[in-house]
Amino acid sequence: MTNRPTSAARLTLAGTAAATLAATAVLLPGTGAATAAPAQVAHQARAAATLAARLGNRAAGSYYDAASRRLVVDITDASAAPQVRATGAVPKVVHYSTPQLRTAVADLAKQARIAGTAWAIDPRQDKVVVTADPTVTGAKRTRLDAAVEALGGRAVLRHTASPFKLKIAGGDAIWGSSVRCSLGFNVTVNGAPYFLTAGHCGNASSTWSDTQDGSEVGQTVDSQFPGTDYALVQYDDSGSSPASEVDLYDGSTQQITGAADAYVGESVQRSGSTSGLHGGSVTGLDATVNYSEGSVSGLIDTSVCAEAGDSGGALFDGSSAIGLTSGGSGDCSSGGETFFQPVTAALSAEGATIP
Structure with a gap:
């Protein structure tokens, strides 16, 4: 873990999010x-x-x-x-239209919803990129190969060196009863203070602290996983006003003024309580990941790395909130692929706003 802020600072952050996009021309x-x-x-x-x-x-x-x-x-x-x-x-x-590629995605959802697989439309290739992790072997591999082959030129199969995992672990950052995750963004609902994190984190704990075995600072009021992957946590102190900022893990913060939808090719950054600050780009939208714990759709696919404990941490571009860390493959030493729950969808579903 890098330069962990004090617990008092943790509650003023808009999340364990990443640095501002460099303002290069x-x-x-x-x-x-x-x-x-x-x-x-x-x-x-x-x-x-x-x-x-x-x-x-x-x-x-x-x-x-x-x-x-x-x-x-x-x-x-x-x-x-x-x-x-x-x-x-x-x-x-290009050859294939959006409706044709979406039909391919629908076919995969019917024929290849196998734990250890993921897919997303990549407009740069005009194809659905299907990914299989090392756990997809034997009959599962045969089934996946057949499903991809049936799609003809609309899909391409690739492989990742490590399994798809949810980025959750016991340790640091925001602490649940038996897990730790990362805070995403501070939000308000009807004027009251809340924060967003990952749904698989919310499923794992009903209460949260900013230190291990510390005093409760908030309670999970809604958690959505699988299907989607976000949770809403209400601060116990209804009079608090957590700042709309993110931790850059260098002693500074970045203000977050709103939320935005991601686009393919966008340069983004993420920070989490385990791995600190890392960047990359958006490689696909409306992605589906079939974790062993369940399938999640509508995700942002990126080349950003993440590690256990980074779940729920914020993805952003400059002052815009973009996503909440869900899971992926690899790590920040060897590189990886990480999927994010879009923040705009979570805000809409919860009736929440960025302060």
Whole structure:
């Protein structure tokens, strides 16, 4: 664990979240030598995603290409290219539409919901990327191979070196009766103070402390897992006003002013009570992970690492809350893949707001 803040500081944080996205200039499509802040890139990326959704079977998603510093919208009909260019994005003609790829996802949900597997649509490849961990062997592997093969070119199978696991452990950070997790974001519900963490954490404990065997600071009032993965914890002190900040694990904090949906190619960062601060990018949306404890859908797939105890910790981009750490494979020594519960979905379901 890195530079753990004091317990008093822990309760003023918006989570064990990550550092601000560096405000490096980026070239936007159609701007020539002009530059824009990451917030503008995010705005245009979401506008491109809205257009892709509106185009229906004439499109197949959108993403930010960090290498060329351009936003891309996949289209299956070249006549849609002018509409794409009008948003400032670059059109790319691909074979499979969003509805076709979503049908592939639905088929996988029926035929291959096997513990140790995951899948998400990757617009950069115009495919559903299916992942199997080392536990998928024998009859399970045969079943998965058949399901992927039946999808033809709509899907590709890859393998991860370590099993998919929920990032929960006994130890540090926010402590439950027999587990520890990481606080995500401080929120309010009808003016009262709460915080968000992972649902599998909320399932594991009804009360929480900021120190091991310490005094109770909050109670789990709602917990959703499997299916989704978020929990709402109410602070015992109804008069407290926890700050909307995140711990950067270097003695400083980052203010969080709101929540936003992720987009493929987005640079994000995460921090948790075990591994501290780490970054990466969004590689897929609406991902499904089949943990041994149950399946979760609608997740954000990323190249960010995480370790046991980081569950519930916050994923964010600058001042925007993005996700809550769910689980994944690998670690922060060898690298890994981590899935996150979208914060916007949790806020909507709970009637909560970022302070």
